[in-house]
Amino acid sequence: MPDSLNRGKTVAILGGGPVGLAAAAHVLERGMEPVVLEAGPAAGHAVRQWSHVPMFSPWEYNIDKAAGRLLAAVGWNAPSGGGYPTGGELLAQYLEPLATRTPLKDRIRTESLVTSVGRVGFDKAKTKGREAAPFEVRYQNGKGPESLRADTVIDATGTWFTPNPAGADGRPAIGEHEVQDRLAYGMPEARGALGAAFAKLVASGKICVEAGFKVSHLSRDGARLRISTGATCCGRHAVVDELVVATGLRPDLDFLREVRLSLDPALECPPELAPLIDPNEHSCGTVRPHGARELAQPEPGFYFAGIKSYGRAPTFLMLTGYEQVRSIAAEIAGDHEAARTVELVLPETGVCSGPGPLTNQAEVASGCCGGPAPAKADACCVADVEAKQEGKTGCGCA
Numbered sequence: 001m002p003d004s005l006n007r008g009k010t011v012a013i014l015g016g017g018p019v020g021l022a023a024a025a026h027v028l029e030r031g032m033e034p035v036v037l038e039a040g041p042a043a044g045h046a047v048r049q050w051s052h053v054p055m056f057s058p059w060e061y062n063i064d065k066a067a068g069r070l071l072a073a074v075g076w077n078a079p080s081g082g083g084y085p086t087g088g089e090l091l092a093q094y095l096e097p098l099a100t101r102t103p104l105k106d107r108i109r110t111e112s113l114v115t116s117v118g119r120v121g122f123d124k125a126k127t128k129g130r131e132a133a134p135f136e137v138r139y140q141n142g143k144g145p146e147s148l149r150a151d152t153v154i155d156a157t158g159t160w161f162t163p164n165p166a167g168a169d170g171r172p173a174i175g176e177h178e179v180q181d182r183l184a185y186g187m188p189e190a191r192g193a194l195g196a197a198f199a200k201l202v203a204s205g206k207i208c209v210e211a212g213f214k215v216s217h218l219s220r221d222g223a224r225l226r227i228s229t230g231a232t233c234c235g236r237h238a239v240v241d242e243l244v245v246a247t248g249l250r251p252d253l254d255f256l257r258e259v260r261l262s263l264d265p266a267l268e269c270p271p272e273l274a275p276l277i278d279p280n281e282h283s284c285g286t287v288r289p290h291g292a293r294e295l296a297q298p299e300p301g302f303y304f305a306g307i308k309s310y311g312r313a314p315t316f317l318m319l320t321g322y323e324q325v326r327s328i329a330a331e332i333a334g335d336h337e338a339a340r341t342v343e344l345v346l347p348e349t350g351v352c353s354g355p356g357p358l359t360n361q362a363e364v365a366s367g368c369c370g371g372p373a374p375a376k377a378d379a380c381c382v383a384d385v386e387a388k389q390e391g392k393t394g395c396g397c398a
């Protein structure tokens with residue numbers, strides 16, 4: 001279908017992170033009308049929360065092509081050299097100019113928290129005529145409840161604001177809600193400095209690493225926090241001032257209650273995607289590029305994109321997300337051939353190898369964690385296999 005036939009098609013893009021903005025750039029380039037709903041006060045709100053963290057992929061892999069074309073048209077100077085930006089530099093030198101200086105600026109609604117998605121006049125159970133009904137996206141801003149009608153919805157709301165709880169079994173530890181003042185979720189400030197200081201203290205024996213410590217209970221111990229692996233007072237435990245919960249992230253599916261979804265039971269991602277991104281088999285550098293076909297849902301016209309599309313899998317790369325939205329925009333525009341054709345060729349190494357969290361030279365040489373583990377190994381990557389062979393519980397990357 002020629003792009004001209006799609007003019008006027010409204011595409012609601014939920015989330016104004018790197019992938020949501022890239023989606024808007026591709027949709028615009030295809031002659032359709034994107035509307036980005038972003039919960040935060042500015043685009044890149046999640047990236048802003050980790051602005052102090054050095055990225056593990058270099059500049060060249062962090063810029064979407066359609067977004068780059070929009071920026072070039074307004075005289076933007078692409079960051080030069082192959083350096084690794086921090087999250088803050090990604091914002092200042094790429095996401096902010098993209099959101100404020102290009103034609104996207106009139107298509108982004110900030111302070112707009114999406115609260116539900118549905119089809120006008122159709123609850124989830126109703127089928128006849130469903131496909132012809134437009135989507136209605138409800139959102140909340142300072143003025144009160146608002147809504148937007150759209151032909152297609154791309155959910156790129158990420159996972160940053162729904163961290164996993166502290167409990168080792170994926171549920172909140174018993175008592176977790178009562179000790180929130182002692183907990184921090186996600187990436188602590190000055191993470192790089194903390195990591196380096198930590199490594200020295202571990203090497204000098206001043207810090208004990210409690211491997212295989214499965215958190216099940218949290219409670220107060222005077223003014224401090226008691227972290228335990230069991231209910232009994234004499235079980236294994238640690239008493240600390242603060243606990244940083246870095247157990248990963250998960251998608252928020254609550255506002256999609258009226259959308260017909262099909263999700264992998266383990267990873268909470270589109271089922272076709274699960275075998276491609278499974279952390280038991282893959283590291284971020286070995287996920288093959290994919291697009292609209294793998295991301296499709298039983299609800300026609302609804303797509304997940306970006307890190308949210310990976311559900312609970314930690315193997316996401318921005319570059320793969322950019323390829324997702326290129327393909328989705330082509331599919332929505334009716335250009336099925338372009339949607340099917342994979343345009344991204346991931347380099348063998350270097351896309352996710354440093355200088356962020358990886359400091360081990362073997363890891364740097366071969367991409368994330370030394371690449372994927374052999375198919376039959378009970379491990380997520382080469383580093384994990386090696387750690388287990390040395391009698392450890394694993395490399396901890398997943």
Ligand SMILES: Cc1cc2nc3c(=O)[nH]c(=O)nc-3n(C[C@H](O)[C@H](O)[C@H](O)COP(=O)(O)OP(=O)(O)OC[C@H]3O[C@@H](n4cnc5c(N)ncnc54)[C@H](O)[C@@H]3O)c2cc1C
Pocket residue numbers: 014015016017018019020037038039040043044045046047050053054055056057112113114115156157158159160161187305306307308316317318319321356
């Ligand atoms: C510390 C860190 C370092 C990383 N480094 C790299 C790297 O070097 N290379 C790489 O390829 N990848 C990296 N990643 C992984 C990934 O590329 C990033 O997380 C990236 O930001 C994902 O982009 P996204 O657009 O999918 O989601 P996000 O950046 O999370 O954006 C989602 C947006 O949606 C908004 N939102 C959330 N809920 C709602 C709602 N209900 N309504 C409206 N808006 C909503 C959020 O405010 C946010 O702005 C890193 C991730 C982290 C956490």
